[in-house]
Amino acid sequence: xxxxxxxxxxxxxRGGGASYADIRVVRxxxxxxxxxxxxxxxxxQGDDLGFGxxxxxxxxxxxxSSSNLNGQEIERATRLALRIARASTRVRLAPMEIGQPLVIxxxxxxxxxxxxxxxxxxxxxxxxxxxxEAMRRVKAIGVAEAGFETLRETKTxxxxxxxxxxxxxxxxxxxxxxxxxxxxxxxxxxxxNSFGRQMGTGGYEIVQEMDLLGNAPRIAEEAAxxxxxxxxPSGVTTVILDxxxxxxxxxxxxxxxxxxxxxxxYEAGFAGTSFLxxxxxxxxxxxxxxxxxxxxxxxxxxxxTYGYDDEGVPAQRYPIIQNxxxxxxxxxxxxxxxxxxxxxxxARADGWNRIPIVRMTNVNLEPGTCSFGDLVSDTxxxxxxxxxxxxxxDDRRLNFQFGTEIAWEVKGGxxxxxxxxxxxxxITPQFWASCDTVCSRxxxxxxxxxxxxxxxxxxxxxxxxxxxxxxxxxxRVGVLG
Amino acid sequence: xxxxxxxxxxxxxxxxxxxxxxxEVLLLAQDSGLTRFANNAIHQNVAETNAELRVRTxxxxxxxxxxxxxxxSGGIARVVETAREITRFQAENGDFKxxxxxxxxxxxxxxxxxxxxxxxxxxxRWAAAVCRLAAEAGLSAAGAFQTGxxxxxxxxxxxxxxxxxxxxxxxxxxxxxxSSSGYAEFVSMxxxxxxxxxxxxxxxxxxxxxxxxxxxxxxxxxxxxxxxAVGDMLDNLAYLGFxxxxxxxxxxxxxxxxxxxxxxxxxxxxxxxxxGVPMPFDYEGVPKRHLDIIEDGMAQGVAYDSYTAxxxxxxxxxxxxxxxxxxxxxxxxxxxxxGEATREQMIASVxxxxxxxxxxxxxxxxxxxxxxxxxxxxxxxxIERGEVTRPVKNLRFTESYLDAMSRVEMLSRATRLGYNxxxxxxxxxxxxxxxxxxxxxxx
Numbered sequence: 001x002x003x004x005x006x007x008x009x010x011x012x013x014r015g016g017g018a019s020y021a022d023i024r025v026v027r028x029x030x031x032x033x034x035x036x037x038x039x040x041x042x043x044x045q046g047d048d049l050g051f052g053x054x055x056x057x058x059x060x061x062x063x064x065s066s067s068n069l070n071g072q073e074i075e076r077a078t079r080l081a082l083r084i085a086r087a088s089t090r091v092r093l094a095p096m097e098i099g100q101p102l103v104i105x106x107x108x109x110x111x112x113x114x115x116x117x118x119x120x121x122x123x124x125x126x127x128x129x130x131x132x133e134a135m136r137r138v139k140a141i142g143v144a145e146a147g148f149e150t151l152r153e154t155k156t157x158x159x160x161x162x163x164x165x166x167x168x169x170x171x172x173x174x175x176x177x178x179x180x181x182x183x184x185x186x187x188x189x190x191x192x193n194s195f196g197r198q199m200g201t202g203g204y205e206i207v208q209e210m211d212l213l214g215n216a217p218r219i220a221e222e223a224a225x226x227x228x229x230x231x232x233p234s235g236v237t238t239v240i241l242d243x244x245x246x247x248x249x250x251x252x253x254x255x256x257x258x259x260x261x262x263x264x265x266y267e268a269g270f271a272g273t274s275f276l277x278x279x280x281x282x283x284x285x286x287x288x289x290x291x292x293x294x295x296x297x298x299x300x301x302x303x304x305t306y307g308y309d310d311e312g313v314p315a316q317r318y319p320i321i322q323n324x325x326x327x328x329x330x331x332x333x334x335x336x337x338x339x340x341x342x343x344x345x346x347a348r349a350d351g352w353n354r355i356p357i358v359r360m361t362n363v364n365l366e367p368g369t370c371s372f373g374d375l376v377s378d379t380x381x382x383x384x385x386x387x388x389x390x391x392x393x394d395d396r397r398l399n400f401q402f403g404t405e406i407a408w409e410v411k412g413g414x415x416x417x418x419x420x421x422x423x424x425x426x427i428t429p430q431f432w433a434s435c436d437t438v439c440s441r442x443x444x445x446x447x448x449x450x451x452x453x454x455x456x457x458x459x460x461x462x463x464x465x466x467x468x469x470x471x472x473x474x475x476r477v478g479v480l481g
Numbered sequence: 482x483x484x485x486x487x488x489x490x491x492x493x494x495x496x497x498x499x500x501x502x503x504x505e506v507l508l509l510a511q512d513s514g515l516t517r518f519a520n521n522a523i524h525q526n527v528a529e530t531n532a533e534l535r536v537r538t539x540x541x542x543x544x545x546x547x548x549x550x551x552x553x554s555g556g557i558a559r560v561v562e563t564a565r566e567i568t569r570f571q572a573e574n575g576d577f578k579x580x581x582x583x584x585x586x587x588x589x590x591x592x593x594x595x596x597x598x599x600x601x602x603x604x605x606r607w608a609a610a611v612c613r614l615a616a617e618a619g620l621s622a623a624g625a626f627q628t629g630x631x632x633x634x635x636x637x638x639x640x641x642x643x644x645x646x647x648x649x650x651x652x653x654x655x656x657x658x659x660s661s662s663g664y665a666e667f668v669s670m671x672x673x674x675x676x677x678x679x680x681x682x683x684x685x686x687x688x689x690x691x692x693x694x695x696x697x698x699x700x701x702x703x704x705x706x707x708x709x710a711v712g713d714m715l716d717n718l719a720y721l722g723f724x725x726x727x728x729x730x731x732x733x734x735x736x737x738x739x740x741x742x743x744x745x746x747x748x749x750x751x752x753x754x755x756x757g758v759p760m761p762f763d764y765e766g767v768p769k770r771h772l773d774i775i776e777d778g779m780a781q782g783v784a785y786d787s788y789t790a791x792x793x794x795x796x797x798x799x800x801x802x803x804x805x806x807x808x809x810x811x812x813x814x815x816x817x818x819x820g821e822a823t824r825e826q827m828i829a830s831v832x833x834x835x836x837x838x839x840x841x842x843x844x845x846x847x848x849x850x851x852x853x854x855x856x857x858x859x860x861x862x863x864i865e866r867g868e869v870t871r872p873v874k875n876l877r878f879t880e881s882y883l884d885a886m887s888r889v890e891m892l893s894r895a896t897r898l899g900y901n902x903x904x905x906x907x908x909x910x911x912x913x914x915x916x917x918x919x920x921x922x923x924x
Contacts, residue, residue, distance in 0.1 A: 032805075034805075034807050036807065039572045039573075039574050040570075040571050040572050040574075041805075041807050042546070042805035042806070042807050043545050043546070043567050043568075043570065043571055043805070044545070044546040044547060044548065044567070044805045045546075045547045045548070045563050045567055046547070046548045046549070047548070047549045047550070047551065047559075047560070047563075048533075048548075048549075048550045049550055049551060050531070050550060060523065060526075061524070061525060061526055062526055062601075063525075063526065063527040063528065064527070064528040064529075064530075065527070065528065065529050065530070065531075066529075066530040066531070067530065067531045067532055067533075067550040067551075067552075068530065068532075073530075077528075077530070080528055081528070083600075083601060084514070084526045084527070084528060084601040085526065087516075087523075087526065087600075087601035087602045087604070087605040088516075088523040088526045088601075088605065090523075090602075090605045090606075090609060091518060091521075091522055091523040091605055091608045091609045091612055092522050092523065093520065093521060093522040094522075096524070121567070121570040122570055125570060125572070129572075142730065142731050143730050143731075143732070179730075179732065181731040181732075184849075185849065186731065186732055186848060186849050264520075265519050265520050265621065265623065265657075266519045266520075266524055266525075266623075267519070267623075268519055268621075268623035268655055268657060268662075269517065269518070269519060269623035269624040269625055269653065269654065269655045270625065270653075272841075275923070353529045353531060354527075355525060355527055357525075389846075390844045390845060390846050390854065391844055392842045392843065392844045392854045392855055392856065392877075393842055393856075394841065394842070394856040394858070394875060394877075394922045394924075395841055395842075395856070395858055396922070396923075396924055398922050398923050398924070399856065399875075399877055399920055399921070399922035399923075401854050401877060401879070401919075401920065403846050403854075421846070421847060423846065423854075423879075425877070425919070425920055427922070427923065456515060456517055456525075456625040456627075457513075457515055457527070457529070457627070458902065479854070479879050479919050479920070480846075480852075480879065
């Protein structure tokens, strides 16, 4: 029945002059639990269902979407998409192309051990409240927060090329935050990551493995101690970044910079462009020999892991930076064809009402061989920074400034006193060129970035970054307002 | 478009199904289109028809929320049941008093049918105008033009029943040369008032003037901030500090009754002012009230929703966001009082400083001092001896917006309406005697 409706939409599109069309039907079920200071602050459950039809007419795109999923509405939206595409042709330079046809019939499910929707709300709430209480035992904590989130996307993709793909992607995460207030200051610590949560593809086991309760006292005490900690000094020094901060560094200064739509100017009106150019491929030195970065939509548990992207292209694993040299871009069918390439399977849409655009998958820094202990021992002087607090980068992804929740002085090969309000700044290729050590696989894991904004209307992507701690030389730190 | 009658009937249908002590139903609907262009051609062109129903139920002191995009009878019944189930699992919240009671709601006549009906052909005409002008100037244009109609309806079991339809046209354009970029935006409820060519010319003029930017060392400079940059300042200040919840939790810089900005700074929120983007009630159905936030530099008031008002024993100011919302109430219609200066007078008053078009990627570094870092973008120029002399490469700043608002020497008489997708600001351009730039980029 539903499959007939999708086929009807594609027939209408073809009949209306579309050389290509696809329909995506997406259901997103969500559940969030947020506790704050000993009580449940927010408890919500969402069920979002709709469809989007994308058509290519005379080399121009049109897209229409609706939350009203029935045959009549699908046909109306398809005709609107055709009208929109014809309007697009009025301001066109060269026809859009999407490369060779792709015909795939398949299905994919995120492997899960514990269905996050099957675990009782009571169990989730009690786990969060226990961590919340443990944080508030530390006197200076003014706000203790804990959160859980799960999303299940059930989606069908069908195209005029003959593809028909079903997927169920399950994403789950959680985290805690302690806000210390006192001495005219406010300081925050988060675990396992900032942005309120660490997230991956998988089930409730992801949260169970975090041990939120076990880590709650530590982060609360650290937040309290930060109130009276000395300010991070200003100057140029060696910086060691923990894996979570490095994940965001990688996200902002590499992941976005290698999105081919940005490189081609598609995002110039909003998110910006890139300092990289198409002709830099294979010849641009992005970082030091120690820097190798892989785009991997197949890594188990990564927040950017799936079977097929939202153009029906299979998930892939391929090099972005190889020993410091630019080796690849993140691409969609249309952008890849501009370079005469096949898509890298990185076109993703934030639900039924958005078109697929080039997004990160899991953009991972390959681990090195050094243990974290040896890295610190090998550092005479520097600052070890943990957990992102603020981030900002220019529209070509060159000049960045990051702040971290907490930092530690490194002196004589040992971690020393705690520092607050740590910041560092730099220029992307110079910064990655100064990377001289990446820690080994035992320190490496995939961190979720659940809040990546891009596109108009804005789309939020959930992407991943595999990282281990790494060291950077001659970095400017302690930028204060 | 759902329309008032159908929307309110949907809400009543949901309320009738609820057995909770109190129930609130919020309906958000839109029918919108957005045309994007880049490299002087339309490359993305989309439309969305969407409706979402959010049900908040109250059982004693327990509150829970469920939402759905299925507004059929079956979907409504399911979401009401889900909300009730969720609420049962909630812990009691002693601070929760009640959903708000009904109050008279003002009428705001700001709906333009032409905007609601504006189609992809009309947006393509706008895009064509900008792209043609850019191409004629040897430049490359990018941007997004959005038109749409939006409906908000809210009802609760205490008798609140409110409906509002609006329509908005939002345009922004970025025009680039090999070495520069220029920006312009325009927001209006009346699509017929859009002058796409004027928008394009504003961005083109900046792009042309910005070519071959020079290096400028970071440091403290007097600045003239165009209204685009000033709008960002109000957005960040509201996000960090203008909410009652932020104040209650000790994370706001607002010290009520104390001077925290210069004596020439007054900021208020007024959702009934038709020179903004009006809305007569908030997402709980409470009428929007005029809110003085900063008056002559003094911290005067913060935005309340019914929950935070209940905690402080006050009346909601009508600034609730849709539930569930852990960030608290938010002023969505801010105004910064203009001054008497012209933009030219402000520039003429600077011996050596900068003219900044807009800020980009601004993020808080120290929230309690409102220290923000960000970049300049799309037109940064050196002012020497009272004249704009040459473009400079974009700079990073790390500056307390509170301190900057204490150093405002001049404000323009002219104001501009800005809209960031969920909140509006109407602000003048300003001259700040000193602004701290901490880095520079390569373009």
